[in-house]
Amino acid sequence: MMNLSLIGFRYARVVFAVVITLMIAGAVSYFKLPANEDPTVLIRQALIITKNPGLPADKVELLISKPLELAIRKRPEVEKIKSTSESGQSTIVVELYDKHFQLEQIWDDIYSRPTLPRQGYPKNYLVGRAA
Structure with missing residues (x-):
């Protein structure tokens, strides 16, 4: 050998x-x-952050997180939703199905649509967008 x-x-x-x-x-x-110098990257996850300083976590969940989560869940493009409610802040992670490619339009529609009910929610909440 x-x-x-x-x-x-x-x-x-x-x-x-x-x-x-x-x-x-x-x-x-x-x-x-x-x-490609700048290849196209499709981002299928978004982070929705709402802030209302001074509101306890249970009220944030009841008045902000749950209504937003229910409204976003109605969208047929949404695959997963995960929310976390803390004192003064709500964080919602939204993930879309892989079969959708017009993501910018979908995200704009989700972010621009007023999803909280007219009555019963805090008047001074802020919604942030991180995508």
């Missing part, structure tokens, strides 16, 4: 030809690959 390095030394011309062929094939493949 011969050592691999001995085989390489014995057939040095073949090894050299294979290495050169692989290098040329790699260089040709590199230059033929399509490449």
